[in-house]
Amino acid sequence: MSSNQLRGGAGRHIRRTLYFSLVLLTTLGAMVLLILSFQEGGIRALELLLLVLYAILILWISASFWTATLGFLLLLRGRDPYAIASAGHEPAAEGAEPFRTALVMPVYNEDPTRVFAGLRAMHQSLMETGKQEGFEFFILSDTRDPDVWVQEELLWRQWALELGPTGRVFYRNRVENTSRKSGNLADFCRNWGGRYRYMIVLDADSIMSGETLVELVARMERNPDAGLIQVPPVPVNHSSLFARVLQFAGSLYGPMFAAGLSFWQLGTSNFWGHNAIIRVKPFADHCGLPRLPGSEPFGGDILSHDFVEAALLRRAGWHVWLAYDLGGSYEEVPPTLIDYAKRDRRWCQGNLQHSRLLLARGFKPLSRIHFAMGVMSYLASPLWLLFILIAGLAAYLQSLESPVYFFGYNLFPVWPESYAVEMTTVLIVTLAMLFLPKILALVLLAARPPLARRFGGLPRAGFSVLLESLLSVLLAPVLMLFQSKFVLAILLRQNVGWPTQRRGDHGTGLAEAIAAHAYQTLIGVTAGLIAYYQVPSFFPWFTPVLAGLILAVPVSMITSRTSFGRSARRLGLFLAAEETARPRVLQLLDQQLASPPGHPCRGGEGHDLWLRAVTDPCAYALHASLLSGEPPNRRRRHYLEGLIFQLQDEGAANLSAGEKRALIAHRDGLAELHQLLWAGPRAPIDTAKG
Amino acid sequence: MTEGDTGSSLTTVPHPELGGEPSDWDLVAGRVTEYLRALGVSSARELQSLSEQVRHRLQTRLAAAEVEDPLVVAIEEVWGLLDDWLDRELGLAGDRDSLHATRATVLGGAVPNWTARFAGFTEGDLGGAIRAATVMAVPEPAALDMEPSPILLCCYGVRQRIAARLRRLVGGRASTSPHP
Numbered sequence: 038m039s040s041n042q043l044r045g046g047a048g049r050h051i052r053r054t055l056y057f058s059l060v061l062l063t064t065l066g067a068m069v070l071l072i073l074s075f076q077e078g079g080i081r082a083l084e085l086l087l088l089v090l091y092a093i094l095i096l097w098i099s100a101s102f103w104t105a106t107l108g109f110l111l112l113l114r115g116r117d118p119y120a121i122a123s124a125g126h127e128p129a130a131e132g133a134e135p136f137r138t139a140l141v142m143p144v145y146n147e148d149p150t151r152v153f154a155g156l157r158a159m160h161q162s163l164m165e166t167g168k169q170e171g172f173e174f175f176i177l178s179d180t181r182d183p184d185v186w187v188q189e190e191l192l193w194r195q196w197a198l199e200l201g202p203t204g205r206v207f208y209r210n211r212v213e214n215t216s217r218k219s220g221n222l223a224d225f226c227r228n229w230g231g232r233y234r235y236m237i238v239l240d241a242d243s244i245m246s247g248e249t250l251v252e253l254v255a256r257m258e259r260n261p262d263a264g265l266i267q268v269p270p271v272p273v274n275h276s277s278l279f280a281r282v283l284q285f286a287g288s289l290y291g292p293m294f295a296a297g298l299s300f301w302q303l304g305t306s307n308f309w310g311h312n313a314i315i316r317v318k319p320f321a322d323h324c325g326l327p328r329l330p331g332s333e334p335f336g337g338d339i340l341s342h343d344f345v346e347a348a349l350l351r352r353a354g355w356h357v358w359l360a361y362d363l364g365g366s367y368e369e370v371p372p373t374l375i376d377y378a379k380r381d382r383r384w385c386q387g388n389l390q391h392s393r394l395l396l397a398r399g400f401k402p403l404s405r406i407h408f409a410m411g412v413m414s415y416l417a418s419p420l421w422l423l424f425i426l427i428a429g430l431a432a433y434l435q436s437l438e439s440p441v442y443f444f445g446y447n448l449f450p451v452w453p454e455s456y457a458v459e460m461t462t463v464l465i466v467t468l469a470m471l472f473l474p475k476i477l478a479l480v481l482l483a484a485r486p487p488l489a490r491r492f493g494g495l496p497r498a499g500f501s502v503l504l505e506s507l508l509s510v511l512l513a514p515v516l517m518l519f520q521s522k523f524v525l526a527i528l529l530r531q532n533v534g535w536p537t538q539r540r541g542d543h544g545t546g547l548a549e550a551i552a553a554h555a556y557q558t559l560i561g562v563t564a565g566l567i568a569y570y571q572v573p574s575f576f577p578w579f580t581p582v583l584a585g586l587i588l589a590v591p592v593s594m595i596t597s598r599t600s601f602g603r604s605a606r607r608l609g610l611f612l613a614a615e616e617t618a619r620p621r622v623l624q625l626l627d628q629q630l631a632s633p634p635g636h637p638c639r640g641g642e643g644h645d646l647w648l649r650a651v652t653d654p655c656a657y658a659l660h661a662s663l664l665s666g667e668p669p670n671r672r673r674r675h676y677l678e679g680l681i682f683q684l685q686d687e688g689a690a691n692l693s694a695g696e697k698r699a700l701i702a703h704r705d706g707l708a709e710l711h712q713l714l715w716a717g718p719r720a721p722i723d724t725a726k727g
Numbered sequence: 728m729t730e731g732d733t734g735s736s737l738t739t740v741p742h743p744e745l746g747g748e749p750s751d752w753d754l755v756a757g758r759v760t761e762y763l764r765a766l767g768v769s770s771a772r773e774l775q776s777l778s779e780q781v782r783h784r785l786q787t788r789l790a791a792a793e794v795e796d797p798l799v800v801a802i803e804e805v806w807g808l809l810d811d812w813l814d815r816e817l818g819l820a821g822d823r824d825s826l827h828a829t830r831a832t833v834l835g836g837a838v839p840n841w842t843a844r845f846a847g848f849t850e851g852d853l854g855g856a857i858r859a860a861t862v863m864a865v866p867e868p869a870a871l872d873m874e875p876s877p878i879l880l881c882c883y884g885v886r887q888r889i890a891a892r893l894r895r896l897v898g899g900r901a902s903t904s905p906h907p
Contacts, residue, residue: 194831194862198835202861202862207866208865226873227870227871228868229865229866229870231870231871318871321871321872321873322872324873324876325873325875326876327875327876329878329880349878394880397878397880398879399879637835637837640765654762654765654766655767655831655834655836658827658831659835661830661831662824666824704827708806712799712802712803715798716758716798716799716802720758720762
């Protein structure tokens with residue numbers, strides 16, 4: 038064992054001991070405060086329940102608080118000797134075997150224009166580094182929507198033609214999208230994994246700069262025991278007020294939290310699903326995901342695969358790092374509160390499923406903590422809800438008791454127990470731990486004036502933090518109810534599905550807002566009335582929660598508006614560093630989106646894209662060339678014949694998306710349909726234009 | 728391009744040798760021309776030549792067997808003509824995937840003047856240009872094994888395991904594994 042490794046091992050233990058000691062001591066301290074506030078006479082059942090709930094919740098908050106604080110100290114210091122950036126040795130240049138790195142982008146019914154604009158921007162950024170040798174792009178499509186599918190093909194074709202025969206841009210659409218994204222990646226590894234030493238996994242809205250891509254590969258080369266390096270993505274690109282607030286928070290607080298996570302996790306960090314480089318061979322060897330026994334939502338396919346893959350890599354002895362210091366990694370956030378909640382709904386099921394893995398055999402303790410943190414990120418909401426309800430109930434029961442100030446031989450009055458004390462304790466400790474990291478982020482800005490300028494200057498950044506905090510106070514109870522509903526639905530064994538995300542900016546309409554938030558407003562009004570009339574002493578403490586719920590509809594609508602987002606920007610509010618100094622790769626993305634490329638097949642313009650793949654010989658030939666040559670079985674052939682008759686008799690409007698996809702999913706069926714349509718009474722496309 | 732260059736006159740050119748009144752070719756000629764245009768053939772001369780070849784192939788098919796719809800067969804024969812030409816140019820030897828890839832290449836407009844060669848009006852090797860312009864959607868397979876890694880859940884099937892042990896203790900007979 039080298040001295041470096043020894044030093045690293047000791048550092049790791051010291052850091053983790055320090056971190057967990059701080060978290061536990063803070064939790065114990067907060068619990069003692071609460072126990073003291075219960076006063077004499079022992080702890081009642083409700084108080085005990087409150088104490089247990091508070092212990093869990095404060096542990097969760099304390100973990101986050103100390104992560105941010107340690108991250109703050111690390112960033113203030115400037116360099117971490119134990120981080121992946123400092124680790125490893127330059128590999129010997131002589132005799133080094135050439136290798137390839139695949140940039141893989143799994144997509145599922147995403148906007149192809151945005152997908153290809155992002156890929157082209159990354160490609161251009163990579164070219165500008167002059168170190169593009171060995172990088173190849175791979176679009177791993179699981180798209181089921183037939184129009185999106187055909188558009189992906191056309192855009193891939195156009196890009197491949199522009200790059201010429203030496204261009205290394207590949208595309209495939211999976212016949213069956215079994216096991217969703219993890220199955221998509223596994224399919225890639227099984228078919229082409231042997232061609233690559235590394236793969237950099239992207240999401241449909243991921244953007245990574247060329248420098249970051251090159252540096253990731255260099256770090257993997259310097260650290261042969263690294264199985265995965267995650268680069269924390271910074272949220273960018275949306276204009277709605279909601280998204281701009283998230284982008285501001287992500288840009289300002291994100292680096293501090295990432296540094297903190299790296300501080301105590303070191304080589305047992307986590308995988309966040311995208312914007313990470315993975316060593317392909319060990320990934321294929323160890324990260325094939327089994328189906329969990331039992332039925333969904335807790336059994337079946339593992340939905341949130343990333344945490345599990347990181348844990349499996351660690352179980353096999355490979356290190357998983359978080360490159361907190363590496364910029365040039367971006368993603369997009371949901372543009373509205375409702376979209377955010379929808380994303381939560383999908384993630385919630387995956388994270389709760391991890392509860393079954395907490396005690397599974399063989400995982401590293403820190404991997405178990407990652408699972409627990411994932412579970413808690415959603416379980417915290419119903420626990421908070423329960424905590425508030427029990428606190429309210431306790432306050433109500435307290436209000437029913439008539440105080441007796443003098444009894445026995447006491448000369449002095451004995452004041453009744455007051456839940457105001459607990460509530461104050463809970464609020465002060467909790468709020469301090471929630472809001473201190475925001476202040477620490479401002480301290481970091483004060484220490485770095487150039488960085489502060491990128492956030493619009495310290496005063497504006499400070500005011501933005503204040504507004505962001507107020508907004509998060511309003512949003513927190515709404516998200517608490519959303520997440521509690523999701524958790525309840527999952528516990529009741531209702532599958533939440535895996536819908537496509539709406540990623541582009543769009544305002545929330547009144548009908549949509551009422552449909553999503555009406556029950557929250559109703560709960561807010563009812564709870565407010567009960568608290569006001571039945572437990573008036575409790576009411577003032579309850580107002581922040583009530584305000585968020587009662588104002589859910591207008592807040593959801595207002596924050597979804599891009600006009601408010603842009604106005605805030607003009608006022609210099611919520612300015613993220615990536616907005617004031619737009620990184621080159623994001624500029625390239627803007628250029629791509631401003632002038633989207635055409636595609637090689639112009640025939641049948643104006644028709645649905647899937648129909649163009651049937652009617653336009655150019656699109657048809659391209660689509661057929663990308664299909665498997667395997668003929669459909671007899672049952673499938675009969676089904677396709679039925680669909681062709683349906684199309685001829687009733688027209689395309691009566692076909693579902695699945696039926697359209699089936700019609701264009703086999704070469705034989707496609708050829709038959711193509712010929713039949715061209716043999717119809719009228720030519721299916723205007724050849725004078727074509 | 729002049730009016731005559733569009734090849735619209737082909738729709739009215741009768742081919743009485745196909746027989747019938749009107750002939751099968753009369754019924755399909757216009758659509759075949761439209762279809763060839765959709766493929767990217769625009770010169771009247773090329774349209775004339777290719778239509779003639781399609782007509783000949785159709786005639787052979789009709790003579791060999793009765794067909795339900797001559798137009799479907801005519802469209803099929805356009806592809807047959809294209810495939811035969813690509814096979815001659817590239818020596819594909821029945822490789823269907825390569826054939827489909829090269830079809831997409833020429834119809835996508837990546838090879839200049841391919842229609843003239845297709846119609847038989849130019850000489851020389853176009854195979855090299857087609858190969859150079861052909862982009863493969865995926866690289867050669869380079870497989871890796873990726874089997875599911877076992878994850879042994881804690882307490883899963885514990886009831887069945889306890890029950891099985893109890894059964895063994897009581898009944899003294901071996902039981903099957905509780906795991907599915």
